[in-house]
Amino acid sequence: MKKLKQLGLHPEQMLADLPAFMNRIICLADEIGISLSSYAADHIALRVNSQDIALELHQAWLAYGTEWSQAIINGRPIVVIGFDKPLQVGEWTIEALELPYPNGKTYPQQGWEHVEFVIPGNAMSLEQLEQSISSIFPALNWQQLADQGIKVKASSPAGEHERLPNPTYAFKKGNICIKLHSHSLAAVITSEQQDKHVNNNN
Template sequence: MQNLKQLGLHPEQMLADLPAFMNRIIGFADEIGISLSSYTADHIALRVNSQDIALELHQAWLAYGTEWSKAIINGRPIVVIGFDTPLQVGEWMIEALELPYPSDKVYPQQGWEHVEFVIPGNAMSLEQLEQSINSTFPALHWQQLAEKGIKVKASSPAGEHERLPNPTYAFKKDNICIKLHSHSLAAVIASEKE
């Protein structure tokens, strides 16, 4: 565990940093033009650059919860750990951690990377999700995001056995990311078992 502590990635250190990270998420949401206070913070994700660190983190976080899923998505394992006690940060209760094993991409900063929020609409496609986002957040002006240096990426990540589509919009700037989707990770994982 010394390696994780030296890197500032031990779960205790990550949990201590969580309120500051969520404050950055709230500030970023304001910059995008969305208010997330009424919506579920479904899960939080971290990013690391080495298989060894991912393996160590995977084992370390199991002290805080149960592995819900380990699926190959876009060619690499993504582990989801459901917390025994949801993490309370401000007004949110976060029930799960997403830990992607690294791909070829190198992240300039390891640690917390994004929070995914569930918004209403039950979207099954990217077009439906965009409509849901527009009706949920009428103050969001898509064309102004690039001017603010905010990258927007639409994707439909899926595990091999998932039956519930989960289109996602990601808003990213300066090593911080907010993702919006219509189905909780728990619901998507449950669809694999149907």
Template structure:
């Protein structure tokens, strides 16, 4: 099996790629018509296509933090690792890494995939979240997104013991994704432990 370094997925390589990835996130935000500099970059997520690679990454990233949770969501484990030293990138301090074990979907590119931002507003449903986003970003033109090649997906992913709904809007283009939600991952995980 190829090792993480050969695949460009070793944590040190990924951390070196982080500023470039965040620049792509900022470019996508600009295309969407939103500015995220004032909002918390709650966590960053990566995607891989093999369970073996996910296991290796899981072990490798534990050198950088502590496992906050490992929850089954849609039938596969999603691991959240809280960084011992949060990642500082541009305007943001990122506290956690989300590592989903692969499903049967194959990603064209393995590595960083999305950043989730907390848009305060306590939304408990997709409808409430859309209202919060419209209020927060009044210049966002939902109708223009498709013509720019930006796919929009609303979802309400939930772990088996979550008590705090966390509806999410995902904006995706060219293997880069921005997700907006109302509650931090730390708050959602805390709701599982109640």
């Protein structure tokens, strides 16, 4: 815990920094041309550079919630912890924390990295998700984002047993990232657990 505090990564320190981080998320959303106040902030994610720190954080955050899942995604474990008491920040109630273990990439800044929002549309592919985003946020100009220094990345991350496709668009500028998808993390984890149950019964 001492090391976490020295790095400013102890959960108490990170929770104290949460309002400022969400303000940066709101500023990025304004720059992108999207208003997220009507949509659920599904989960919040952090990034760290070392396995030791990830292990310490994993244990430290378990004091605030219950481990919902641990899945290998893109070759590394990603832990999801559901908060006993959801985080209330601004207009949003955040139910879960995503903690990816490092995969060799070094982040210039450790700590909060993105918030993922659920938008309507039930998209099952990246094409459907792009259509949903464009329809819901008509002010978003995809072509101008690169000129604003905003990187856009489309992905379809999936755990081994996930049945529910969850295409995702990430909008990143500096150390701040907003991700949009159509299915909550809780729904994706439920689909994974159902698949395991089916496989175990076969």
